[in-house]
Amino acid sequence: MTPPPLTLRPTSELPAETAELLEQLRCESPRGPADDWALAGLTKHLSEGTQGGFLLLGPNDEAICILLDRITPIGHRVSFLMAPGFRSEASTQSALVALDSAPELHPVVGLRVMARSPPPETIAERIELRGFRYFGRVDLELPEGTAFPAQPPGNPLGLRPVQLADTEALARLMRAAYSTDPYDVAIFLERADLLEDARVSVDAILSGKFGPWIPTGSFAQEIEGELRGAVLTVRNDGGLIAELLVDPRSRRVGLGRALLEASVRGLREAGERPVRLVYTRPNRQAESLYVAMGFRPPVPEFVGGDWVNLACIGHPELADELRLTASGGAMGSASHLPAGASE
Ligand SMILES: CC(C)(COP(=O)(O)OP(=O)(O)OC[C@H]1O[C@@H](n2cnc3c(N)ncnc32)[C@H](O)[C@@H]1OP(=O)(O)O)[C@@H](O)C(=O)NCCC(=O)NCCS
Numbered sequence: 001m002t003p004p005p006l007t008l009r010p011t012s013e014l015p016a017e018t019a020e021l022l023e024q025l026r027c028e029s030p031r032g033p034a035d036d037w038a039l040a041g042l043t044k045h046l047s048e049g050t051q052g053g054f055l056l057l058g059p060n061d062e063a064i065c066i067l068l069d070r071i072t073p074i075g076h077r078v079s080f081l082m083a084p085g086f087r088s089e090a091s092t093q094s095a096l097v098a099l100d101s102a103p104e105l106h107p108v109v110g111l112r113v114m115a116r117s118p119p120p121e122t123i124a125e126r127i128e129l130r131g132f133r134y135f136g137r138v139d140l141e142l143p144e145g146t147a148f149p150a151q152p153p154g155n156p157l158g159l160r161p162v163q164l165a166d167t168e169a170l171a172r173l174m175r176a177a178y179s180t181d182p183y184d185v186a187i188f189l190e191r192a193d194l195l196e197d198a199r200v201s202v203d204a205i206l207s208g209k210f211g212p213w214i215p216t217g218s219f220a221q222e223i224e225g226e227l228r229g230a231v232l233t234v235r236n237d238g239g240l241i242a243e244l245l246v247d248p249r250s251r252r253v254g255l256g257r258a259l260l261e262a263s264v265r266g267l268r269e270a271g272e273r274p275v276r277l278v279y280t281r282p283n284r285q286a287e288s289l290y291v292a293m294g295f296r297p298p299v300p301e302f303v304g305g306d307w308v309n310l311a312c313i314g315h316p317e318l319a320d321e322l323r324l325t326a327s328g329g330a331m332g333s334a335s336h337l338p339a340g341a342s343e
Contacts, residue, residue, distance in 0.1 A: 006064060006098040007057040011046070017063045018046060018055055021083055028084050038114040042068055042081060054105075056098055058086075065095050067105075073192040074185070075109030075312050082115050089118045096126055109186055111307040127307050135183060135280050136305035138287075140295035141238075142264060142275040148294075149261060157258045162218035162230060167202055170220075170245075173227040174198040177245040182313040187280065187306050202232075205243060211236030217266040219259055221250070231259040239272030244286065256289055264293075274298075280305070 011018045025039055045051040045068055052069035064086045070077040080095055092113070099105060111132055113120060124134065162170070175198040178184045191197045206213050217233030228250040232243040241263055246256045267275045277295065279286050 005059075006094050007061075008067070008098055008102050008104075009055045009057055011053045011055045011066070018053065018066060021055070021063045021066060022046075024084055025081065035115075038079075038081065042066060042079070042114070045070075052104075054102075056080075056095055064091055067095075067099070069105055070190070072109065072189055074189060075107040075309070076105045077110035077112070077306075078105055078108050079112040079114050087115055087118055089122050092118055092123050093126055096123075096130070100130070107309065107312055109309050109312040111309075112305075113307075130309075131311050132307035132309050134305055134307055135187060135282075137278055137280050139278050139298060140276060140290055141298045142293070142295050144274065146294035148264060148268075151262075151265060152258075157221055157255060158223075159219045159221055159258060159262050161215060162220050162232065163215075164206060166220060166227065166230075167206060168199070169222075169227040170202045170206075170230055170232070171195060171198040173230055173245050173247060174202060174243070176247050180248060183308060184280075186308040186313045202243075205232050205234060208234070210234050210242055211240065214239060214267065214270065214272065216270045217241070217263045217272065219262045219266070221255060221259070229255040229259050231263040233263055233267060233272075235272065238274040238276050239267035239270070241267075241275070241277040244277075251285075256285075257293070260289065260293060 022039070022043055025035075028035075046053045046066070052071065054067040054069065055063050056065040056067065058064045064083055066081045066083075068079045068081075070079075078099065080099075082091060082095065099108065099111075111127065113123070120134070127134075172195065175195050178188075178198075179194060185194075188201075189197060190200070204210065211234040214233040214235055217239055218231060220230040221228045227247075229246040230243070231241060231245075234240050234242050236242075241260070244256060244260060244263075246259075264275050276298070277290065279290065281287065
């Protein structure tokens with residue numbers, strides 16, 4: 001059945017329909033922390049008018065969905081939140097079609113579906129057909145009883161506590177650590193200047209945007225005035241490892257592991273429980289390090305993620321591969337979505 005066409009209406013100033021829809025979402029039950037977080041972010045952005053907002057209206061002018069548009073140097077990053085009565089595969093399909101035919105939102109480099117239903121598995125194929133690939137965020141915790149190596153004698157890697165004076169050096173390290181990964185750029189890039197982008201991210205952590213910064217869990221390695229690795233922690237539902245960064249020139253010599261171990265020891269000594277972190281899959285080097293150290297998903301798992309337009313990040317051939325896969329071609333399974341992923 002062809003889904004009914006939807007109308008897109010700009011809504012940055014939070015008009016009555018948007019406020020009403022946000023209120024409906026706020027009253028919805030049951031809701032989890034991920035929903036609260038999504039809703040708070042959406043309300044903030046729409047009411048501040050700092051990002052573009054749109055309402056999708058149905059044939060009877062009913063508000064079906066809120067779209068939040070973040071404009072980045074490589075395209076639009078669009079989040080959409082369906083109204084409670086419209087969380088069906090057909091409505092989601094209509095929203096995707098409306099997005100396709102909205103030149104003001106093109107190119108769409110990233111897409112985020114901010115509702116648990118319909119589950120992403122049921123819409124994965126439709127999004128993959130548009131050339132997007134799913135990158136899931138995974139929450140891990142270190143179970144309380146996990147045995148942990150004692151501090152090595154003599155501090156062989158010369159780790160030292162992070163200080164506020166390290167802010168600029170941390171930004172340079174962050175830029176170096178992430179610049180090689182096009183997916184990270186697609187998901188997180190906000191500004192054309194990557195160093196400025198990194199400065200804002202580091203400042204957000206140290207200034208407490210994600211919870212108070214915990215200096216006793218934050219360590220760095222400095223060689224000749226340059227940071228080669230660092231770990232940063234904040235208090236957020238326990239001790240959250242907010243960043244783990246190793247300069248590409250210093251990888252695979254055990255620095256990432258040593259930083260993480262020092263951080264966990266520092267957080268445990270400070271009584272921060274649980275020790276947790278979030279990473280975006282696939283990040284195989286980080287994942288194998290975390291799992292080897294004993295980190296495991298909490299129950300229930302927090303799951304969420306972004307769809308990335310592969311053509312926008314210079315990998316159109318991967319998008320073609322996805323199209324073949326999604327249309328039942330010779331490439332194997334129908335979806336690249338990790339099991340259980342939803343938001
Ligand atoms: C993830 C990262 C911090 C690892 O740092 P590192 O100093 O190279 O890691 P280590 O040398 O301590 O390696 C520890 C373990 O990590 C895993 N690992 C690290 N690099 C890996 C790679 N390229 N492939 C597979 N496993 C890898 C291995 O399990 C390794 O143990 P092993 O050497 O005994 O096999 C580093 O790659 C990095 O900065 N990446 C970019 C930033 C990032 O993704 N941070 C994490 C965000 S959640």
